[in-house]
Amino acid sequence: MTIELAVPETRPVPWTRRHLLGLEDLSRPELETILDTAEDFAEVSQRRRKKRAGLKGKVVVNLFFEPSTRTRTSFGLAAKRLSADTIDFTTSSSSLMKGESFIDTAKNIEAMGIDVMVVRHSSPGAPHLLAQHVGCSVVNAGDGAHEHPTQGLLDMFTIRRCKGRLENLTVGLVGDISHSRVARSNIHGLLKLGARVIVCGPPTLVPPSIAQLGVEISHRLEDILARCDVINLLRIQFERQRHGLFPSINEYARLFGMDSQRLRRAKENVLLLAPGPINRGVEITPEVADGPHSAILQQVTNGLAVRMAVLYLLCGQPPAEG
Amino acid sequence: MTIELAVPETRPVPWTRRHLLGLEDLSRPELETILDTAEDFAEVSQRRRKKRAGLKGKVVVNLFFEPSTRTRTSFGLAAKRLSADTIDFTTSSSSLMKGESFIDTAKNIEAMGIDVMVVRHSSPGAPHLLAQHVGCSVVNAGDGAHEHPTQGLLDMFTIRRCKGRLENLTVGLVGDISHSRVARSNIHGLLKLGARVIVCGPPTLVPPSIAQLGVEISHRLEDILARCDVINLLRIQFERQRHGLFPSINEYARLFGMDSQRLRRAKENVLLLAPGPINRGVEITPEVADGPHSAILQQVTNGLAVRMAVLYLLCGQPPAEG
Amino acid sequence: MTIELAVPETRPVPWTRRHLLGLEDLSRPELETILDTAEDFAEVSQRRRKKRAGLKGKVVVNLFFEPSTRTRTSFGLAAKRLSADTIDFTTSSSSLMKGESFIDTAKNIEAMGIDVMVVRHSSPGAPHLLAQHVGCSVVNAGDGAHEHPTQGLLDMFTIRRCKGRLENLTVGLVGDISHSRVARSNIHGLLKLGARVIVCGPPTLVPPSIAQLGVEISHRLEDILARCDVINLLRIQFERQRHGLFPSINEYARLFGMDSQRLRRAKENVLLLAPGPINRGVEITPEVADGPHSAILQQVTNGLAVRMAVLYLLCGQPPAEG
Numbered sequence: 001m002t003i004e005l006a007v008p009e010t011r012p013v014p015w016t017r018r019h020l021l022g023l024e025d026l027s028r029p030e031l032e033t034i035l036d037t038a039e040d041f042a043e044v045s046q047r048r049r050k051k052r053a054g055l056k057g058k059v060v061v062n063l064f065f066e067p068s069t070r071t072r073t074s075f076g077l078a079a080k081r082l083s084a085d086t087i088d089f090t091t092s093s094s095s096l097m098k099g100e101s102f103i104d105t106a107k108n109i110e111a112m113g114i115d116v117m118v119v120r121h122s123s124p125g126a127p128h129l130l131a132q133h134v135g136c137s138v139v140n141a142g143d144g145a146h147e148h149p150t151q152g153l154l155d156m157f158t159i160r161r162c163k164g165r166l167e168n169l170t171v172g173l174v175g176d177i178s179h180s181r182v183a184r185s186n187i188h189g190l191l192k193l194g195a196r197v198i199v200c201g202p203p204t205l206v207p208p209s210i211a212q213l214g215v216e217i218s219h220r221l222e223d224i225l226a227r228c229d230v231i232n233l234l235r236i237q238f239e240r241q242r243h244g245l246f247p248s249i250n251e252y253a254r255l256f257g258m259d260s261q262r263l264r265r266a267k268e269n270v271l272l273l274a275p276g277p278i279n280r281g282v283e284i285t286p287e288v289a290d291g292p293h294s295a296i297l298q299q300v301t302n303g304l305a306v307r308m309a310v311l312y313l314l315c316g317q318p319p320a321e322g
Numbered sequence: 323m324t325i326e327l328a329v330p331e332t333r334p335v336p337w338t339r340r341h342l343l344g345l346e347d348l349s350r351p352e353l354e355t356i357l358d359t360a361e362d363f364a365e366v367s368q369r370r371r372k373k374r375a376g377l378k379g380k381v382v383v384n385l386f387f388e389p390s391t392r393t394r395t396s397f398g399l400a401a402k403r404l405s406a407d408t409i410d411f412t413t414s415s416s417s418l419m420k421g422e423s424f425i426d427t428a429k430n431i432e433a434m435g436i437d438v439m440v441v442r443h444s445s446p447g448a449p450h451l452l453a454q455h456v457g458c459s460v461v462n463a464g465d466g467a468h469e470h471p472t473q474g475l476l477d478m479f480t481i482r483r484c485k486g487r488l489e490n491l492t493v494g495l496v497g498d499i500s501h502s503r504v505a506r507s508n509i510h511g512l513l514k515l516g517a518r519v520i521v522c523g524p525p526t527l528v529p530p531s532i533a534q535l536g537v538e539i540s541h542r543l544e545d546i547l548a549r550c551d552v553i554n555l556l557r558i559q560f561e562r563q564r565h566g567l568f569p570s571i572n573e574y575a576r577l578f579g580m581d582s583q584r585l586r587r588a589k590e591n592v593l594l595l596a597p598g599p600i601n602r603g604v605e606i607t608p609e610v611a612d613g614p615h616s617a618i619l620q621q622v623t624n625g626l627a628v629r630m631a632v633l634y635l636l637c638g639q640p641p642a643e644g
Numbered sequence: 645m646t647i648e649l650a651v652p653e654t655r656p657v658p659w660t661r662r663h664l665l666g667l668e669d670l671s672r673p674e675l676e677t678i679l680d681t682a683e684d685f686a687e688v689s690q691r692r693r694k695k696r697a698g699l700k701g702k703v704v705v706n707l708f709f710e711p712s713t714r715t716r717t718s719f720g721l722a723a724k725r726l727s728a729d730t731i732d733f734t735t736s737s738s739s740l741m742k743g744e745s746f747i748d749t750a751k752n753i754e755a756m757g758i759d760v761m762v763v764r765h766s767s768p769g770a771p772h773l774l775a776q777h778v779g780c781s782v783v784n785a786g787d788g789a790h791e792h793p794t795q796g797l798l799d800m801f802t803i804r805r806c807k808g809r810l811e812n813l814t815v816g817l818v819g820d821i822s823h824s825r826v827a828r829s830n831i832h833g834l835l836k837l838g839a840r841v842i843v844c845g846p847p848t849l850v851p852p853s854i855a856q857l858g859v860e861i862s863h864r865l866e867d868i869l870a871r872c873d874v875i876n877l878l879r880i881q882f883e884r885q886r887h888g889l890f891p892s893i894n895e896y897a898r899l900f901g902m903d904s905q906r907l908r909r910a911k912e913n914v915l916l917l918a919p920g921p922i923n924r925g926v927e928i929t930p931e932v933a934d935g936p937h938s939a940i941l942q943q944v945t946n947g948l949a950v951r952m953a954v955l956y957l958l959c960g961q962p963p964a965e966g
Contacts, residue, residue, distance in 0.1 A: 045435055048639070051379035051407075057695040059721060070430060073409055077381060077434055080407040085695075085724040087717055101924070108714060108920055111944035112721055113689055276430055280423070300433035317692070367757055370961070373701040373729075392752060395731055399703065399756055402729040598752050602745070622755035 015313040019131045019138045022147035023188040031156070031192055037309035038157050038302070045305060054316035055084035058115040063106060064090045064141070065121045070276060070300065071141050075118045078307035082316065102126065103133050110134045115315050137314040145179045150310060152185025154303040155273055156193065158295050159230050161302065162271050167194035172224050174256055175234030175283065176205040178245070182275050183234060187213050198224050201256065204245045221256050225266045232273040233258055233283040249282055259285040263293065271295055337635045341453045341460045344469035345510040353514055359631035360479050360624070367627060376638035377406035380437040385428060386412045386463070387443045392598060392622065393463050397440045400629035404638065424448065425455050432456045437637050459636040467501045472632060474507025476625040477595055478515065480617050481552050483624065484593050489516035494546050496578055497556030497605065498527040504597050505556060509535050520546050523578065526567045543578050547588045554595040555580055555605040571604055581607040585615065593617055659957045663775045663782045666791035667832040675800070675836055681953035682801050682946070689949060698960035699728035702759040707750060708734045708785070709765045714920060714944065715785050719762045722951035726960065746770065747777050754778045759959050781958040789823045794954060796829025798947040799917055800837065802939050803874050805946065806915050811838035816868050818900055819878030819927065820849040826919050827878060831857050842868050845900065848889045865900050869910045876917040877902055877927040893926055903929040907937065915939055
């Protein structure tokens with residue numbers, strides 16, 4: 001009888017990467033390894049004794065150059081549940097104000113004996129640059145409008161848990177596609193695992209070039225409702241409005257918000273996702289957000305399992321040696 | 323020989339509540355159970371090995387929508403001493419700035435697998451509202467001017483330790499009764515355990531209706547000095563002065579401050595309490611605050627034991643299974 | 645076969661101090677005890693299992709009244725690696741804003757059962773004052789322009805590791821000597837361990853009285869280059885410039901900055917130190933900072949070992965009892 005089950009029984013491939021920078025880089029078997037490992041950790045989180053020893057003695061630092069609550073907290077909890085020590089390093093309390101560069105800051109932190117850096121930065125590619133300069137593992141927790149791989153993974157994990165598979169599903173990504181790192185990670189991951197992706201939003205917020213990734217483009221939510229098995233309602237960032245890219249909030253909600261009426265025209269068992277925090281009444285009405293089709297809170301719960309899996313694969317030790 | 327003693331030998335009643343929202347709700351046996359459990363933890367804190375395993379694998383979040391140092395730190399330490407993982411979530415770093423509601427924020431945090439939420443909020447009843455929406459335990463760490471149950475409990479615990487009992491003692495609560503959640507929790511708890519309570523302060527800060535709770539009202543500290551076994555000097559919040567409810571600081575200190583001269587007219591073994599941080603020279607003069615009658619620092623120490631007891635009763639596991 | 649090696653095999657003297665307030669107070673054997681103990685912990689940090697039990701159940705609080713990233717993080721990690729519980733207490737979140745005094749704040753925190761207070765404060769002597777009022781251990785993490793003992797220790801530790809000894813080495817401290825607590829701790833420690841110290845900087849920033857400590861004074865970096873085995877390039881605080889004490893940044897860099905050209909005139913195996921965060925291109929050019937003579941990142945790594953040693957000596961328990 002094994003209590004300390006922390007490694008999946010079978011894995012499609014042995015894990016060899018040191019960093020998780022984006023889903024664009026990963027192969028299908030690698031994506032499946034993460035999702036399968038997350039499955040094990042999701043099961044562990046249901047037990048009375050939720051603490052694992054896989055990262056005991058390891059140090060995970062949250063290196064956030066943009067504010068964040070839920071991603072930072074989720075990574076922190078994932079690390080603690082694996083018995084790692086954790087450090088929070090956010091810009092406001094940082095030496096960056098004293099004129100130190102991003103890479104200098106990171107190398108100095110690394111020199112304290114860090115094993116994993118979870119990085120959020122407003123510049124696309126910042127985690128990749130970092131990975132070239134440090135010896136520890138780097139996890140991208142969002143780099144500008146580029147990628148947010150663990151959000152993509154938790155969306156995929158939630159779909160797989162709710163629908164039993166990803167293969168041959170049709171997933172609609174609705175909203176500001178241009179500026180969404182969540183959209184980009186979802187697209188890369190979903191296509192690799194055999195799903196179809198339709199991106200849908202106002203023409204100012206959907207770059208035509210995105211079709212090159214292999215997705216379909218739509219500008220009317222009505223047109224795609226009947227075809228989607230999953231609809232992922234991306235978060236509206238009100239600050240975009242200032243730049244003239246955005247219709248009014250009311251008009252956005254009217255054209256792209258999910259409400260009971262639209263839900264009736266969707267597939268009967270459509271799954272609704274939304275990376276929080278949601279703007280109730282904008283991307284989704286409260287009754288739909290809290291209704292039976294919504295997996296919004298499961299996404300948060302699954303985020304913990306996915307992040308435990310990522311941390312464990314990047315630098316965990318199997319239980320026997322743990 | 324048991325090292326891991328973390329449960330009291332005998333308890334008045336088995337504990338059944340999931341939340342601690344206020345002392346108004348608790349029965350006398352329930353109050354006694356908390357105080358008795360705190361007694362065990364106070365004893366544990368004196369040992370060389372202070373760490374207990376009762377909350378191992380559990381997650382306690384400090385969800386504070388008002389600034390706080392000592393209450394937040396005390397709960398955090400209590401949780402850590404019981405081997406829980408802890409998260410600090412304060413407004414400044416929160417998603418609330420992105421327009422998310424209080425309940426949405428809490429439900430999202432809960433979805434990460436939280437076992438206890440310790441909540442401070444400026445709105446009376448906020449923890450009660452929260453308790454209706456989440457599946458985890460909720461501890462009220464102060465809701466507006468309503469209740470601050472663990473402060474009430476640590477005041478009672480300190481009195482019981484110093485005086486040997488609460489029954490038939492006379493306790494004076496001095497200061498701004500109208501706006502004090504500490505006063506309200508003390509009143510509910512003390513009356514239930516058989517103490518007499520006199521509230522004392524300027525007429526603008528003592529609502530006549532408070533007599534309905536079963537307390538005596540006084541507006542002159544001199545009048546009650548000789549009768550009090552315990553005097554609890556509530557903290558003056560200077561910001562009230564702006565609203566015209568408050569005499570000048572000097573006048574307050576002259577009329578209601580505890581100094582050596584007044585102390586001489588009090589009972590010989592009077593016990594002085596004050597929920598910190600104290601304003602030296604206002605509610606209490608430095609020589610009295612640091613003198614032999616004052617239990618101000620013991621209150622802080624006892625706060626840890628009381629909060630360990632509360633967390634343990636709400637979601638702890640007995641050592642054998644821990 | 646011992647895995648839990650956390651105490652040095654032999655120690656010059658048994659450790660008896662409760663506080664670490666400054667290197668001025670320490671004897672040569674005491675300094676050597678710290679460095680030898682740090683040597684053990686540096687070795688432990690190279691192992692796969694880096695976690696030690698020496699401070700299990702102990703509580704270490706970072707009580708910082710000045711902003712800091714690296715020192716605070718380094719102490720926090722050192723404490724965690726020794727299995728202590730840690731609390732961060734910085735001014736911004738503190739009760740000091742409510743008018744509480746420094747000592748009151750500290751005594752209240754201590755009453756929660758703190759074992760070690762790591763204190764940074766802008767007033768010279770603040771940690772010494774604190775040590776007179778609390779029962780726990782106090783570590784000075786920087787008090788105004790007075791001392792920063794663990795920085796001095798980590799500089800000395802880095803020199804000893806790189807050069808094999810401190811005795812009879814010549815160490816140049818370059819920069820703003822007047823306002824540098826790092827300089828002061830280095831001077832006290834280095835002289836006691838038998839090194840020679842030359843301080844070097846513009847006349848406005850090198851007080852002539854410092855010669856009384858037993859150091860040589862120079863105002864031209866060129867004059868001392870050929871004699872120094874180690875050059876410690878102190879951090880320039882740009883805010884000093886406003887007070888007219890400081891040449892322009894460009895002029896400072898031209899006169900006192902370390903670049904490839906100056907490096908060629910230094911000893912062939914000169915060791916370059918710099919307490920971060922460095923201003924690249926001011927105290928040191930990027931190519932020299934990242935070059936083979938620089939031990940800047942080793943200093944950070946060694947800081948962890950030194951702080952583990954200090955915390956362990958002040959309040960740790962040997963493994964058998966841990």
